[in-house]
Amino acid sequence: MSIGLTLLGLLESGPRHGYDLKRAFDERFGQNRPLHYGQVYSTMSRLLKNGLVEVDGIEHGSGPDRKRYAITEAGVTDVAQWLSQPEAPEPYLQSTLYTKVVLALLTGRDANDLLDVQRSEHLRLMRDLTQQKRTGELADQLICDHALFHLEADLRWLELTAARLGQLAKEVRP
Amino acid sequence: MTPDGALLTAQDLRKAYGPTPALDGADFSIHPGEVVAVMGPSGSGKSTLLHCLAGIVRPDSGSVRFDGRELSQMGDAERSALRRGEFGFVFQFGQLVPELTCVENVALPLRLTGVKRKDAEGRALEWLERLEVAEVGGKRPGQVSGGQGQRVAVARSLVTSPRVLFADEPTGALDSLNGERVMELFTQAARETRAAVVLVTHEARVAAYSDREVVVRDGKARDMAGAV
Ligand SMILES: Nc1ncnc2c1ncn2[C@@H]1O[C@H](COP(=O)(O)OP(=O)(O)OP(=O)(O)O)[C@@H](O)[C@H]1O
Ligand SMILES: [Mg+2]
Numbered sequence: 001m002s003i004g005l006t007l008l009g010l011l012e013s014g015p016r017h018g019y020d021l022k023r024a025f026d027e028r029f030g031q032n033r034p035l036h037y038g039q040v041y042s043t044m045s046r047l048l049k050n051g052l053v054e055v056d057g058i059e060h061g062s063g064p065d066r067k068r069y070a071i072t073e074a075g076v077t078d079v080a081q082w083l084s085q086p087e088a089p090e091p092y093l094q095s096t097l098y099t100k101v102v103l104a105l106l107t108g109r110d111a112n113d114l115l116d117v118q119r120s121e122h123l124r125l126m127r128d129l130t131q132q133k134r135t136g137e138l139a140d141q142l143i144c145d146h147a148l149f150h151l152e153a154d155l156r157w158l159e160l161t162a163a164r165l166g167q168l169a170k171e172v173r174p
Numbered sequence: 175m176t177p178d179g180a181l182l183t184a185q186d187l188r189k190a191y192g193p194t195p196a197l198d199g200a201d202f203s204i205h206p207g208e209v210v211a212v213m214g215p216s217g218s219g220k221s222t223l224l225h226c227l228a229g230i231v232r233p234d235s236g237s238v239r240f241d242g243r244e245l246s247q248m249g250d251a252e253r254s255a256l257r258r259g260e261f262g263f264v265f266q267f268g269q270l271v272p273e274l275t276c277v278e279n280v281a282l283p284l285r286l287t288g289v290k291r292k293d294a295e296g297r298a299l300e301w302l303e304r305l306e307v308a309e310v311g312g313k314r315p316g317q318v319s320g321g322q323g324q325r326v327a328v329a330r331s332l333v334t335s336p337r338v339l340f341a342d343e344p345t346g347a348l349d350s351l352n353g354e355r356v357m358e359l360f361t362q363a364a365r366e367t368r369a370a371v372v373l374v375t376h377e378a379r380v381a382a383y384s385d386r387e388v389v390v391r392d393g394k395a396r397d398m399a400g401a402v
Contacts, residue, residue: 116389119213119378120398126382134358148379155378163215 003035004043005082008052008075009103015056015070018044028172029099044069052078079107083114086121089151101161105169115162122151181206181370182338187226187236196222197233198393206337207368209361211381214390220374221342223390227372228261228340229253240338258286262336262369264327266343270315277302277311280330287334301329305359321352328356332363339364342374350379357383
C-alpha cells in the first residue's frame, strides 16, 4: 500500500502538520504498524519535491519539523486517480482496499463507485479462471478453484463493506 | 431486433411499490447469445428489473422492447404467449408442480404451446439427460433432492428453446459443486441455442459465467462493461 498516496489523501480534507498527519494515519490505518516520524518526513519531502504538496506555513518553536503541508492540485489529481483505479486482484489486498474506501469517504468521493469498479476487475480475472477451468483437466480445475475462492472472499468482503458504507461514513466523518 | 443488434432492451424503467421506488430510471440491453449477470445489494431492484423485462410486472413508465416489439403495447394474451414461447424462467427454488412427475414438469411448457404429450415428454427426457438427472424423471418433485429438483427446473426452462432465459438466483439453494455444474450446463445450453441469459446473482463465482455484469443500485442499473 502506498504511504505517500495515503498521506496525500489525508491532506485532502485540509492542511496538517507532519506530526498531525502521522497521528491521523496511525489512528485510521496503522493498527499493527504505526509510522515512524522519519518515514513521514522523508515521504513529505518527496511529495514536496514532486509538487504534490506545498508548505502552507511554519510554526515557530523547537522540534524536528514544524511545517504545515497543503495538498496541491496535482496531488488531488493523483489521489483521484489512485482511488478510481482498481487494484490488481491478488491475495491480501484488504488493507489497500480498506484504505481506499476510508479515504473515498473522507474526501467525499463515491465509495460505491470504487467498490463496483474493483468488483468488475475481480470478475474479469474470475471469468478467465472459470474459462480455464471449463477446458482444463482436473488438476487445473482444482488450482483455478483455489484462486476463485480467494477472489470470491475479497468480493464478499467488499459487498459487506458496501452494505456498511453508511455506518462507516459516520465513523470516519463524524 | 434494434439497430445495434440487441434482442431485449429497457429504457428508463420506473416502478414504485408505495412511496419508495424499486426502479428509478433503469436501462438495460442484451444481445442474443449473451449472458449478463445482474448484481447489486439486497433490495436494490434486481428482481423487479427481471420481472419488468420478462413482462411479469408492468413498470409505471419506461419501455421494454423484445425483438422490436413494445411489451406495454401488447395485450395480456399476447404477452403471456410471449412468456410461454420465447422466454424461459428459473428461480431460486425450482417451483415445480408437485402433483406432476419430473418429466411431466419439464414437458409442461411444451404441452402449453400445443405439443403432443409423447413428443413433449420425449424432448423433456432429452433435457433431463443433458442436465444429468434422467433417473428422476418418473419421480415427483417431493421425492428428489434440492439439487436434482433445481436441475429439473433448469431443464424445464430450456425445453422450449427460448430466446431469453431469466434466472433469479438459480443456484442460490445449491452447494458449490452442484451450483457450478448447473451453471456450466445452463450457460453451455444457452450459448448453443444463442439464447440471451439475464442472470440475477449475488455470487461472484456464479457471475463469473457471464460475459459482463450490470450493477443495480437504488433502482438504477449500471453496465460495468468498459467501466474500468
Ligand atoms: N411485490 C412487492 N410489493 C411491495 N414491495 C416490493 C415488491 N417487490 C419488491 N418490492 C420492494 O422493491 C424493492 C426492490 O425489491 P427487489 O425484489 O427488486 O430487490 P432485489 O434486488 O431483488 O433484492 P434481493 O437481492 O434481496 O432479492 C425493495 O425495497 C422491495 O421491498
Ligand atoms: Mg431478488
